Amino acid sequence: MLFFLLSPLYGLAADWPQYRGPNHDGVSLEIIRTNWSEVPPRQIWNVPLDSALSSLTVSGGRVFTQVRRPRGGTNEEFCVALNAETGQEIWAKAVGLSSYPGDSGVPHNGPRTTPSVDGDRVFVLSSYLLLFCLDAATGQGIWTNDLVTLYGGQGISYQNAASPLVMDDLVLVNANAPDQCLMAFHKQDGTLAWKRHNDRLTHATPVAATIGGVEQVIFFTQSGLVAIASTTGDVLWRHPVNYNFVSVAASPVVAGDLVYASRYYPGSLQSALAGALVVRVTNAAGSFSSSQVWYKTNQLMNHWGTPVHQGGHFYGMYGPPVLAFKCVEAVTGAERWSVSGFGYGSVLVVGDNVLALTESGQLVLVAPNPTNYTEIARYQAVRGNCWNAAAVSNGRIYVRSATNAACLDVSIPPLRLRPELGQGNAFRIFIGNADASLLTSGRVAKITVSTTTNIDSPIGWMPLSNSLFFTNGQIQFDDPDGRSRPRRFYRAEERP
Secondary structure: OOOOOOOOOOOOOOOEOOOOOOOOOOEEOOOEOOOOOOOOOEEEEEEEOOOOOOOOEEEOOEEEEEEEEEEOOEEEEEEEEEEOOOOOEEEEEEEEEOOOOOOOOOOOOOOOOOOEEEOOEEEEEOOOOEEEEEEOOOOOEEEEEEHHHHHOOOOOOOOOOOOOEEEOOEEEEEOOOOOOOEEEEEOOOOOEEEEEOOOOOOOOOOEEEEEOOEEEEEEEEOOEEEEEOOOOOOEEEEEEOOOOOOOOOOOOEEEOOEEEEEEOOOOOOOHHHOEEEEEEEEEEOOEEEEEEEEEEEOOOOOOOOOOEEEOOEEEEEEOOOOOEEEEEEOOOOOEEEEEOOOOOOEEEEEOOEEEEEOOOOEEEEEEOOOOOOEEEEEEEOOOOOOOOOOEEEOOEEEEEOOOEEEEEEOEOOOEEEEEEEOOOOOEEEEEEEOOOOOOOHHHHHHEEEEEEOOOOOOOOOEEOOOOOEEEOOEEEEEEOOOOOOOOOEEEEEEOO
16 A cells, blocks of 8 residues: 655745844745746735835734824824735834935935834834834834933934844844944843944944854944944954945845945045945954955945845845946956846845845846846836835745835745556656646756655655656656555655
8 A cells, every 4th residue: 555745845934024034134045936927926915005215024924114104293203014914004103203304305205224023022223213112913112212312322314224133132223322332232121231332323234144153243334344242242353444425225245254345325525435345254263353355446336225145146236327236246346247227126035046126116036147147037016116125924025115015925835746656566756736836847956755664753764866857847756666565655845
């Protein structure tokens, strides 16, 4: 007698709890469907949304972002929570003034920061440096720290755009307070853990990374790159970078022991300070140092969108003289290709591919091919201005513009094994999608088939060495000994 185990798709579905994802690097390990030309992404919902430049976070069945709304004759900044299944607003919490002197003519104006979520709590750092901890289910305030009143924090041009970083028990921010800029607060009660250093605020959100085997948080400040130990605030290493007026907005990008940083606005009085650089960080017996690998003056300038690293290259949206989506070699800064038409968009890595969001709301899947630009698929997700990053969670892409937000299902159906008797002892099995849709050929190399005669033993599974054949939108393989044993189980798994 033969038995079959119908294995679910192996995917790394996860929440998207902070700006640029769970690891602060714009990378999702989820497997998503890429055959958008044949089967477009399925829209779950598309709802109106008030103006902002904020991105989205997704956790616990809710989508969080910030918006600008009028109240009492003034515009206020609100943190809002939407139902991840319907897009319906669950709650909205006012978190301060939404006013941007010098930028008042921008039609899509509004909050620039993105909420961070940790369990049942949401953390918001407002435009005017109010740090909130909110209940994720209700929006009710748990604690608030006014960084201006309590510590002397100071605003900057266009106000704060850096999101709070949650790491272990702490919430880390730049309060821009003299001699106590970098701060960490205990996330449970908001009490101060430490405050140190005079590295002034920019619009760049700090990132958490591990370099040289040591966890650290990297701030891109007015004095340059500053890496600290999150629990103490001790500086691990610094690398001076001249501050370029106001547009240090893209976060640092970590690629192994390389750290990339970029500044915008070449047309300002400080144009010589714009451009990009990569430094190499070395840990010699616990002593860190940094050295410049390359520097590009007035080139490779990121405005809002932070690039991503994939396969030894940076992919991102770069600025003048022509706005373009570019591939840049990490170790040399050499430009491999450049494609216009994306505007001030953003990029993520999803599985094996780069997912770009254009300024006009198109999602574009691109193969990370440094030889030439290779577009896989394109889909108009939202309308309106998109100066933010998308979010990927549980097989869905969440995206917003200055006017609306949408949820798109790009999940891959579970695998299904269908048996068929062959001649002699041969046993033939077909692998396809459980919903009977066609498999794409690119998935074949990621699928493995294993067999066992003892389903109760977790170590008894043996991979089959038989070749898998892709035919008519499904995978076929033959087990020549499949009928020679009284019982046998089969399992199909798909790697990211």
